Amino acid sequence: MEYPNKKHTGSKSQDNLAAQPDKSENLPEGFNIQCSPEALVRINAEGRHTSYSENLFPVLQMKPTNIVGKNLNEAGYLGSISEDVKQAINLVLVSGQPFSKEFSLQLDNRPNWLSISIYPEPDSKGQTVGVTLIIRNITPQKDLQRQFTERVKRYSLAVEASDFGIWDWEVDSEDMYLSRKWKAQLGYYPDELDNRYSTWMDLIHPDDYNRVKRSFHNFLKSSSLIFESEFRLKHKDGIYRWFKTRAAATRDEHGYANRVLGTNRDITTEKKHQEDLRMLHQAIMQSPVPIVITDLEGYIEFFNPAFCKITGYKKEELVGKKTNIQKSGYHPQSFYQNLWDTITSGNEWVGEFKNRNKNGRVYWELASISSLKDEHGIITNYIKISEEITSFKRLEEDLKRSQKRTRIENQSRNSFMANMSHEIRTPINGIIGFSELLKSGDLTPDQQLRYVDIIEESSRYLLLLIDDIIDISKIEANELKVKKDACSLKATFKELAEQFREMKTDKQKDHIEIRFRKPKLKHHDFIFTDTRRLKQILFNLFDNALKYTESGYVEIGYQLMNQNKIQFYVEDTGMGIPKENLKTIFNRTLRHAHSLKEREGGAGLGLAISDGLVKLLGGSMNVKSAPNKGSIFYFTIPYDKISAPAKAPQKSAKSDYNFEGCTILIAEDVDYNYEYLFEILKETKATVLWAKDGIDALNLYGKNEIDLVLMDIQMPEIDGYEATRTIRQSNEKIPIIAQTAYAMSDEHQKCLDAGCNEVLSKPIKMKALLDTLAKYLK
Template sequence: MLQNEIEINILLIEPNEKDALLIRSHVEKIKDFSINMTAFNLVDDARDYLASASPSIILLSVNFPDSTGLSKIKKTASIQPAVPVVVLTDSGANGFAIESIKAGAQDYLLKDKMDSDTIRRSILYSIERKKHESALRESETRFKDLANQLPQIVFETDSKANLTFANELAFSTFGYSEEDFSNNLSAIQMIVPEERKIAKDNFAKVLGGAKSDSSQYTALKKNGTSFPIVIISKQICRDGVSAGLRGVIVDLSDRKSAQENLIRLSRAVEQSPVSVMITDLQGNIQYVNPKFVQVTGYTMDEVKGKNPNILKSGFTTGGEYQNLWSTITSGNEWRGEFHNKKKNGEFYWESASISPITDHEGKIINYLAVKEDITQQRLFEKELIWSKEKAQESDKLKSEFLMQMSHEIRTPLHSLLNYSRMIREEAQNSPNVNEEISRCLDGIEKSGKRIIRTMDLILNVAQIQTGTYELMPEFFNIYDDLLSALFLEYSPMAEMAGLEFSLSRESENTLILTDRYSVHKIVENLVDNSIKFTSSGSVSVSVGRNDEEKLFIRVTDTGIGMSEKYLKKIFNPFSQEKQGYSRPFDGNGLGLALIKKYCDLNLIDISVKSRKGSGTTFLLTFPS
């Protein structure tokens, strides 16, 4: 477009009619481009116009009542930020005119020196300047947007090291605000005090034209915490003069932490109490730790690049190795044991865990073997197995011995008891037999039964201790098939002792699945003890079901009871509250120990309540 074809729309804001006419007359004399002028007296009058129109330029007079001062210039410029503003001011107001440029105007004219030529030059200059300002502002915006998207801190300083620009990451990392930034924030002050001299020296070198600097420092946040950084900077030149530095800051916190973790991991592997081996994808050794060297006798140089089969002893089959290789190449961990051979030919056992090492994409890049020498453990296990076999053999011999002894004792004892009964029967029919002979015969029978009972207890305990007793659970009615029979068996004994003996049933459902023999022994021993340790009163046995529908058997007596101290060891073998040959009751202390073991085998919960001189209650609760 030719210059005289250029159309310029001027908005004039001038409250003085005389000045407005003068300005219009000057403008009309401009002939090299087309001009349209719209005039308003006040800024507020021009608001509606500016809302719908976009003039090429605004000529703003500051000599009117409603728009004085720099704030009015800023206000006018902000209505249409893209439109250049030329301030028209009186002569003698040069200082204000300069300030008006700073407030947002592109140019200013003194009214008393104004003519068509000066107006023309000012219009063209202001429009062009506005274009450059807009382009510069757009460039700055692009630079800031780009800087704010970078993962590093971007900064600029002036020649005194004060920050003139910093991206958003800088503010969030260091903790400073925009207000701190506007108060001449020094880049040097953001370094820990002990490193500031070095930072100043490096700043001066780069400012003086030295090669781009890359230096590591310890940075200081606003809150006083520090972190490692690297600053990479270069000189800023304006019109051939050094104006400051521009650069980036890299936060090394994560990198340093990763390095520390790597060092820590490396030391852990080097000092590990187990052997560590790393191989490539073909199984060739790339690394072994000192423990491997100590265990096998091979040095790192001797095994590097070789296959772990140098440790093969011939005890591990090819199928086992094939299974190992198939497992780890499919991405899984293999666990097992090797019987390997050291460099000196000595055999040893090791437990191994071998697994693949993958990269960030999940691709296998190495194999890791962690192995522990378990030779001593194997020897110990072998000794334990030998000891267990010897113990089992010993237990078997003991059981056989006890059974043989039981047979040797029972056989003649039964003969003696039978002879005793025969003599009793003859004596009962003979008038020459007195009461003393009858008491002796009773004593023979009682002592014989005591020996047989003792032998039964010893054999039963031996069976449990050697693990030869086998449970044979069966369904039966515990009231009809077991308790009633025991009641009939022990009723004469209770009657002879002058005791009231009773059996009661609190539930009709007394069916149970359990081992009949051991449960019979449990109840038999409890009833026998209750009668033996009760001199007067009663012994009662009851059976029923509790709130959880679990079957229970309760044996209660009014006998001598037990102390609270003795209750804590009541189920210990051979324990009796009264010890020594002067104790008033016979027994060997095995009865309650056997009861507890039988209860454990049948998962029966046994509890006891007793008080010295007030009797005892045993409660058996069967599992559901």
């Protein structure tokens, strides 16, 4: 071994010896160059290297070179720090005290750190004759320290920039580190809250306290790696905010946590968003409005129960399917192309779909389809919100049909009113015109008689027309009442046969054959129905058939359908009815919209009245016809059998109308109406008194012995109702016969309720008047 005071020869063996100096008492205790990662260098008082360890250059990561006998600058292995180390060596030589320092230098253009410790080497007399340098390359440690520092810095910056508050708790201690951010989250400055475990616990909401404390203590005793919990902490402003804490623990050999490090994150906004999202999701799922979300290609990704309900598909049947499973085939491809062009451009599409569900039911829906975009404005999905409008579409179609029908009806009504005006004015023209001719004195008896006949015929026609108008008005107002009684089929058809023959002659159609048909099998003759209305129906049907038949026959008959139904019919060989007119043949206004009205003549009310009367009798009417093949009108009513009534006594002949000794009071404010009644009663030898209004009627009644009152209902001063009620207060037995022109309501019943015994409708026929009076005057 070479000692520091011996000269180094520079040989390889000497170098090896130089690398193994004896232990110096001034070196660190236990230092052994053989096993040390540090390099050892000895320098004498003159500043020249006397020896160095073999690992010097490997430690410095340099190419080996011989440095014995050279000073630091000449050796060069310390580079830029050579002067600094040289000064340190001189300081140790002078002071005799060790010196240590870390130096930074560039080695092979690489940053390096060296830890250099300088120890004095004294001689036997205690004089410092040299120094020993222990050199350690601490670059790796410095790199680690630098990396750690950088990581700590990055971590600190990340923590400051993040939403996390940091807390660190030594479990056996009350002390708990609470970061500046942790406190700032609650609105506090760092010095306003103590770093203690109790600080955290005291801020927890009372409703969350037990839950959090229990779960946290369970975590401390468990083997769980992570602790997570959500709770509320009280903010400085007094409002509780939601936080989520997440922590990990180090544990002792028994598994009990001895240190816990965690983070706090304010999730108040998230909680609000979650609650809003939950409410929105619940609203969507409970909404009766179908909602569906698809991807960009139309594949279904989300839907609510209402969508399943309207489409008829189950949840598992819809996932992964396209919305085109709803197509009904109603819309053209251009319709869907327009839809896709609209939504792919980011615009909202609103329109109506006619779709088909799983079971094949076709339905209408009003839909709004729009795009869903991400935070960058890129379309990610499409959403459709729809509402079924099938019922509205049906109402819309009904409204269109109703509007069309109303338009047709208005046109028909105008046509009907024009026809009515013509039909009414025609007989009036005959009445007025021939009445004026009668006033002239240059007429022969035959001419006078002819003109009277025309006036009478025109009056009868006008009366029939008015009756038809009244009947159809009552039918449409549901005010026409039927009076069912015993009706003899045999007698009815016998009476109709006589009328029909007269009609045939009047219409100059004697060449038309009239046929009557009835069942060959014996059957019950009397049925319970309204005889008058049954005759009216058959009369109208016959009149209509005769009108359009120019050759051939008209057949009237009936047949038993079963024990409960009887069918009547009128068949002709006339011109027939076009198919398009059959549906409206019984509508008194719509039939005027067709060309049929131009061939009819007359008011055209007969069929409408007959159809209404059949319904009132409990039946229904139908028609079969074709152009040039004739027609058959048939109706079915209940076959309600009834016993034959007792025969009524024969009415008196005109010569038996002798009311001599009887006083009749006529209350009538219209002069010519009174004159008509007076002329009829003149031949009965009755005494007739005339009251021109209600007050006059009561005065005459009070001053005379009256046997019967003919009471007009519509009179000035006091009407017939009040006059009748006044008379009834003093005399309940005197016959009061109402005469009225009212026909649009239950006028007859009102008259009876006022106290009248019977009601005669104007115009009053002579025979009907005399027969009625004969019932009460003895």
